[in-house]
Amino acid sequence: MAYSEKVLDHYENPRNVGALDKDSANVGTGMVGAPACGDVMRLQIEVDENDVISDAKFKTYGCGSAIASSSLLTEWVKGKTLEEATLIKNTDIAEELALPPVKVHCSVLAEDAIKAAISDLQSKRSND
Amino acid sequence: MHLPIYLDYSATTPVDPRVAEKMMECLTIEGNFGNPGSRSHIFGWKAEEAVETARKQVADLMGCDPREIVWTSGATESDNLAIKGAAHFYNKKGKHIITSKIEHKAVLDSCRQLEREGYEVTYLDPDVDGIIQPEAVAEAIREDTVLVSLMHVNNEIGVINDIAAIGEITRSKGVIFHVDAAQSAGKVEIDLENMKVDLMSVCAHKIYGPKGVGALYVRRKPRIRIEAQIHGGGHERGMRSGTLAVHQIVGMGEAFRIAQEEFAEEDARLRKLRDVMLDGFKDMEEVHLNGSATQRVPGNMNISFNFVEGESLIMSFKDIAVSSGSACTSASLEPSYVLRALGLNDEMAHSSIRFGIGRFTTEEELKYVIGHVREAVEKLRELSPLWEMYKDGVDLEQVQWAAH
Numbered sequence: 045m046a047y048s049e050k051v052l053d054h055y056e057n058p059r060n061v062g063a064l065d066k067d068s069a070n071v072g073t074g075m076v077g078a079p080a081c082g083d084v085m086r087l088q089i090e091v092d093e094n095d096v097i098s099d100a101k102f103k104t105y106g107c108g109s110a111i112a113s114s115s116l117l118t119e120w121v122k123g124k125t126l127e128e129a130t131l132i133k134n135t136d137i138a139e140e141l142a143l144p145p146v147k148v149h150c151s152v153l154a155e156d157a158i159k160a161a162i163s164d165l166q167s168k169r170s171n172d
Numbered sequence: 173m174h175l176p177i178y179l180d181y182s183a184t185t186p187v188d189p190r191v192a193e194k195m196m197e198c199l200t201i202e203g204n205f206g207n208p209g210s211r212s213h214i215f216g217w218k219a220e221e222a223v224e225t226a227r228k229q230v231a232d233l234m235g236c237d238p239r240e241i242v243w244t245s246g247a248t249e250s251d252n253l254a255i256k257g258a259a260h261f262y263n264k265k266g267k268h269i270i271t272s273k274i275e276h277k278a279v280l281d282s283c284r285q286l287e288r289e290g291y292e293v294t295y296l297d298p299d300v301d302g303i304i305q306p307e308a309v310a311e312a313i314r315e316d317t318v319l320v321s322l323m324h325v326n327n328e329i330g331v332i333n334d335i336a337a338i339g340e341i342t343r344s345k346g347v348i349f350h351v352d353a354a355q356s357a358g359k360v361e362i363d364l365e366n367m368k369v370d371l372m373s374v375c376a377h378k379i380y381g382p383k384g385v386g387a388l389y390v391r392r393k394p395r396i397r398i399e400a401q402i403h404g405g406g407h408e409r410g411m412r413s414g415t416l417a418v419h420q421i422v423g424m425g426e427a428f429r430i431a432q433e434e435f436a437e438e439d440a441r442l443r444k445l446r447d448v449m450l451d452g453f454k455d456m457e458e459v460h461l462n463g464s465a466t467q468r469v470p471g472n473m474n475i476s477f478n479f480v481e482g483e484s485l486i487m488s489f490k491d492i493a494v495s496s497g498s499a500c501t502s503a504s505l506e507p508s509y510v511l512r513a514l515g516l517n518d519e520m521a522h523s524s525i526r527f528g529i530g531r532f533t534t535e536e537e538l539k540y541v542i543g544h545v546r547e548a549v550e551k552l553r554e555l556s557p558l559w560e561m562y563k564d565g566v567d568l569e570q571v572q573w574a575a576h
Contacts, residue, residue, distance in 0.1 A: 047487070055487060061555055078573030079519035079558060082481055082507065086557040103557040107483040111555060156574075 047108055048142035054112035059119050062101040064088040069168055074160025077153050083110045087157040089121060089129070091165065097121045097129060102157075109147040113137050113154040126162055175491040177537045181378075181530035182327055182355065182472050183495060187423065188380035188531070194426040195382060198222065198419035208416045209407065219418045226425025230387055233432040234372065235363040237392060242408045243421055246386040247354035248278040249401075250373030251321075253388050253412065254350045255282040257398030258319050258371060259291060262348065266316030270347075272296040272304050273513040274328070279321055279352055296322075301464035302331040302514050310341045319348045324356035328510040328526060329463035330472025332360055339368030348396060354378055354386075358431030359439075359469045364389060370396045376420070380531055381427030385420035388412075438531065439470065445529050445538060446470040452542030456549070458562070462511060462524060476516070476524045477545075479559040480552040485525060488548035492541055495526045519558070519568075 047055070063086075064071045070090050077084040083106030090099040100118040104111045116137060121129045137143075137151035178186070187195075198204045198219075208223045210216025224238070231238040244250045259269060271283050273295045283293045294312045298304055304322055313320070320342050325332050335351050342349040350371040353362060358379035364372065375386035390396055390411065404413040431438075450473065453459045458478035477485060482496035507521035516524075525545075529538070553559040561568060 055484070058555060063560070075557065076574055079522070079568060080517070080573070082518070082522040084557055084573070103555055103560060105479065105556040105558045106481050108487040110481075111484060 050116075050141050051108055051112040051143070054115040054141075055108045058102075058111060058115040060099075060101050060115070060122075061103060063103070064090050064099065064101050070165075072161040072163075072165030072168070074157045074162075074164060076156040076160055077106070077110075079105065082106060083150065083153060085110065085114045085153050085157045087114060087117065087154075087161045089158075089161045089165070091126065095126050097124050097126070106150065106153075107147070109141065109143055109150040110153060112141050113143075113150045114157065116140060117154045117158060121158060126165070129158055130162060132158055173534070173536050173540065177492050177541060179492060179494050179527050179529060179533070179537075179541060181528035181533070182330070182526060183528065184377050184383065185380045185530055186532065187377075187382055188427060188430060190430060191381055191423045191426045195419045195423040198422050204418065204422075206418070208418060209405070219416075222418055222422050223416055226421045226428075229425035229429040229432075230374070233357065233362065233428040234374070234389060235365045235367075236389055240364075240389050240392050242388045242390055242411045243416055244386045244388055244412055245384055246377070247276075247352065247373045247375035248386075249412075250375070250386050250388040251276070251278040251350075251352055252282050253398060253401050254371040254373060255279065255319065255321055256286065256401055257411070258348050258350065258396070259286050260399040261397045262318045266314075266318045267291040268294070268314050268317040270294045270296065270309065270312045270317060270320045272298060272322055274298050274302065274304075274326055274510040275321070275323055276327055276352055276354070279323070283321070298513055300515050301467065302326055302329050302462070302510075303464055303467060304333050304338070306334060306337040306341055309338050310345075313341070313345050313347055317345070317347050319350060321350040321352070323352040323354075324362075325353070325360060325469050325472075326463070326510065327355050327472075328508060329474045329514070330355070330468045331463040332356070332467050332469065335369060336367045342370075343368040355472075356469070358428065358435065359471060361435075364391075371398070376424035376427050379427050379431045382420050382423040385417060385424045387424070442470040442529060442533075445533055445535060446473065448535055448538050449473060449527060449529070449542065452538070453545070456546065459549075460520065462514065462516065462520075471529050473527045473529075474511075474524055475527065476520045477549045478520060478523055479556045479562055480549055481522050482524055484552055485523075485545075485548055488551070489544060492544060494528075496524060 066073045075086045085104045088101045092098045102114040104114045134151040134155040206215030206219035208220040227238040348370045352373045357374040370391045372389040377383040460476045462474040511521040
């Protein structure tokens with residue numbers, strides 16, 4: 045299978061790899077996928093006092109397209125408000141990376157990851 | 173050292189130059205191009221002679237009589253001819269067939285076709301080493317069992333079944349035994365004079381011969397009958413019609429001759445290279461050789477690099493050709509059915525790479541490969557949330573995953 049240049053670029057130079065303090069009140073963590081399915085994505089976002097995403101980190105177990113989808117996502121969410129971040133669609137990711145149909149599920153997983161991270165952040169707040 | 177490096181010898185092999193030379197002598201007007209079926213002139217006679225020499229070369233490696241060899245287009249056709257041909261011929265005796273879950277698709281799909289025709293098929297489980305235990309075969313045989321079809325060496329993991337022991341069982345119960353030996357011919361000793369095998373599939377391209385040619389061994393004593401699947405002309409004693417592809421057959425014969433003559437030397441060399449490869453990963457954490465550590469051919473190493481997904485690993489090997497048991501390299505998105513049948517969990521199956529080494533592999537190449545693999549695994553583990561959790565002591569089996 046041939047990969048698009050953008051997928052190769054993110055695979056070779058993944059952006060924002062790492063972890064944020066998952067116990068911090070300003071950090072939301074989304075972990076989606078399952079090892080049995082061949083991909084697990086962990087996306088973490090940190091927000092400032094205005095609910096703007098100031099930092100994002102990821103780690104992904106999965107194929108090159110899954111790694112690229114999550115790497116791209118961290119670039120996209122930085123600087124966005126939480127509300128704006130919820131509007132990111134998997135189709136946008138698939139289009140940007142030119143994912144073939146068999147890899148579209150990787151972009152779906154990325155969309156699930158940002159939704160999960162935001163919902164984690166919100167549930168932390170409602171518990172406070 | 174030439175790049176890219178070919179390490180997928182279980183998929184296919186390059187043709188040995190000595191084989192290509194022989195094949196080229198059977199094509200042009202100056203060469204041996206005749207139709208072996210032509211009885212009226214020297215061109216036909218010479219072609220027939222070349223085909224019969226090749227038949228003897230193949231028979232010699234397998235330890236059988238040349239008259240027991242039927243030419244086909246490859247192991248897939250041989251499997252189809254053996255399984256459907258024997259099942260159809262002996263259908264009055266019964267309609268039960270035994271095979272295993274880790275056979276090649278050529279065997280599994282032939283069995284599926286027979287199921288559609290009303291046959292019943294038992295699919296045996298391998299043990300954790302990937303071996304089909306002879307006792308499991310004995311237990312599965314019934315009154316109406318006509319055929320047992322099992323592979324000699326598994327294509328994905330390289331483990332060897334004890335076909336001599338299984339043959340004793342099938343013969344004593346009067347059941348026909350077919351063996352797919354596509355991955356074993358030239359790599360493991362085959363002695364059909366003493367092994368109680370009735371039908372055996374082989375092909376040329378796994379042992380430095382050309383693609384598109386194979387053979388089916390059909391035992392004469394006791395005589396095994398099969399129903400032809402391809403009709404027209406009655407070639408190969410009616411079992412497989414079609415003009416014989418002289419250049420292909422001559423290539424297969426030469427490939428089998430070389431494999432037999434150089435067996436000991438090649439086996440020793442591959443064992444040494446296998447040790448170099450495995451030693452190269454020995455000190456890494458969570459690296460597993462899949463299948464039996466001892467009952468295996470040296471040329472096939474299926475290794476799981478835990479917490480790293482196979483396709484992403486292959487993506488980093490720009491100059492190394494290997495294959496993966498990962499779902500993502502196939503259209504189906506299912507991880508290897510062979511690795512799963514061994515009882516490997518899905519992530520270990522997703523993390524597997526098959527390294528196939530062969531006649532033209534060098535130690536220098538393997539050193540290069542080891543370095544690259546180690547580097548890529550380390551890089552991808554830094555990216556892997558599973559590796560981080562493993563290092564933090566999290567039991568991944570206990571995590572509630574959101575399966576999708």
